[in-house]
Every structure is written in structure tokens, then in C-alpha cells.
Amino acid sequence: MNVRPCHSLPPLSISDANDRPAGVHASTLIYRLCTKLGHFDPSMSGPIPDRNRLMGHAFESIIAEAYKRENPGEFVHNPSIHCLDNPSNLNGPGVYITPDLVWVTRQSCVSVKSTWASGTSEPGSAKFWYYETQLKAELYALRQVFSGRASIRMNGTKEWKRYPVKPAGKSFLTGYLVVLFASDWNKEREWPSGWEYDFYPEELESTWMMMMNERTEEEKHVRD
Numbered sequence: 001m002n003v004r005p006c007h008s009l010p011p012l013s014i015s016d017a018n019d020r021p022a023g024v025h026a027s028t029l030i031y032r033l034c035t036k037l038g039h040f041d042p043s044m045s046g047p048i049p050d051r052n053r054l055m056g057h058a059f060e061s062i063i064a065e066a067y068k069r070e071n072p073g074e075f076v077h078n079p080s081i082h083c084l085d086n087p088s089n090l091n092g093p094g095v096y097i098t099p100d101l102v103w104v105t106r107q108s109c110v111s112v113k114s115t116w117a118s119g120t121s122e123p124g125s126a127k128f129w130y131y132e133t134q135l136k137a138e139l140y141a142l143r144q145v146f147s148g149r150a151s152i153r154m155n156g157t158k159e160w161k162r163y164p165v166k167p168a169g170k171s172f173l174t175g176y177l178v179v180l181f182a183s184d185w186n187k188e189r190e191w192p193s194g195w196e197y198d199f200y201p202e203e204l205e206s207t208w209m210m211m212m213n214e215r216t217e218e219e220k221h222v223r224d
Contacts, residue, residue, distance in 0.1 A: 026137050031130075033214055064077050109138040174197065180192040
């Protein structure tokens with residue numbers, strides 16, 4: 001038997017970064033807020049190593065695709081939502097956000113996370129602040145789509161489109177968070193773990209405004 005490294009396979013990109021539109025992404029703003037507010041461990045500050053980032057994205061994509069595959073017609077994986085500064089200009093400045101899953105029939109979002117953090121972390125903790133802020137931002141963005149103030153790219157289409165689903169008549173919006181604690185692989189617990197959140201519109205609005213205040217002057221004028 002003769003074994004040697006293989007260099008003939010085509011390159012594989014696990015990240016979805018190349019498919020994201022130009023402009024500031026919501027996760028960039030949330031990362032800045034976490035750093036400013038001290039939600040990140042100082043010893044873990046700085047860019048996430050590529051290996052960790054790509055492994056996490058791979059796990060998250062597998063989970064999201066499994067939900068979509070096993071529930072036909074229920075979910076859209078990783079659409080791009082463009083929240084417009086000026087709703088009349090579809091290609092104007094704004095902020096982009098890419099939910100892991102839009103739960104179409106529930107008019108909601110499912111955020112999927114993979115982390116090496118301890119499984120003792122719970123909703124409301126400092127470690128969950130990033131996840132919960134991102135989930136609120138995703139729900140706000142989806143709400144803007146319903147009201148005509150945002151547009152959405154579905155299933156890799158390159159044109160911005162309106163999404164014709166109307167929001168349910170209720171005073172709060174429900175979002176879903178699924179977390180894969182890689183450190184708990186061998187422990188007896190529900191894996192991955194899931195939580196259901198109810199947010200009032202005011203919570204989503206205040207979170208979004210906090211994010212918008214983090215934009216630089218240059219980011220306020222970036223176009224697609």
C-alpha cells in the first residue's frame with residue numbers, strides 16, 4: 001500500500017463569508033458591543049482562530065441543514081436580510097444579517113450556535129449575551145421584512161426581494177436558540193440544547209438602536 005497526501009481535491013470553503021453582500025454585518029456590531037461592555041473574557045480577546053471559527057461554522061451548518069432537511073417547507077437556511085436606511089432604495093446603505101434559519105411557518109428565526117464554553121452557561125448569563133442579542137437582531141430584521149422596511153435574499157438568489165408573509169397578530173415575537181456545547185459531548189443532557197424566547201417589540205427596537213449607534217461614519221454609507 002502506498003499512501004501520500006492528496007492535493008488534487010478541489011478547495012473547500014466552509015465559511016459563508018464569500019456569499020455575504022457588501023456592507024456592515026450585524027455580527028460585527030454585536031462583537032464590538034460585547035467587547036465594549038465586557039461580555040468577552042479578556043484572555044480570549046482578539047480574532048477567533050480560523051480553525052475554531054470554521055469548526056464552529058461547520059457544526060452549525062450541519063445542524064441547520066438537518067432541521068431544514070427533516071422538516072420540508074418549514075425552514076430556509078441562511079438567507080440574507082438587508083435592513084435599509086431608506087426603504088425606497090433597495091440597494092442603498094443598511095445593515096445585513098444572516099439568520100441560521102428562518103422558520104417560515106412560525107414567522108420566526110432559529111439561531112444555531114456551537115461553542116467550547118461550559119455547558120453550565122445558561123440564558124441570561126454573560127456568555128449568552130452575544131447569542132441573545134443576535135437573536136433579537138434577527139427577529140427585528142425579519143419584522144422589518146414583514147413591514148416593508150427590509151428586503152431578503154432567499155436560497156442564494158442575487159436579487160433583493162420582498163417576502164410576502166405577514167406577521168402574526170401578537171404582542172411579542174418568539175425566537176429559538178439552539179446551542180451545541182462541544183465540551184458536553186459525553187455528558188447526559190439534551191444535545192444540542194434549545195431555548196424558546198419571547199421578546200416584546202420594544203426589546204427588539206432598543207437592541208437594534210444600540211447596534212446602529214456602533215456604526216462608523218464610513219459604515220453608514222456603505223452600499224451593496
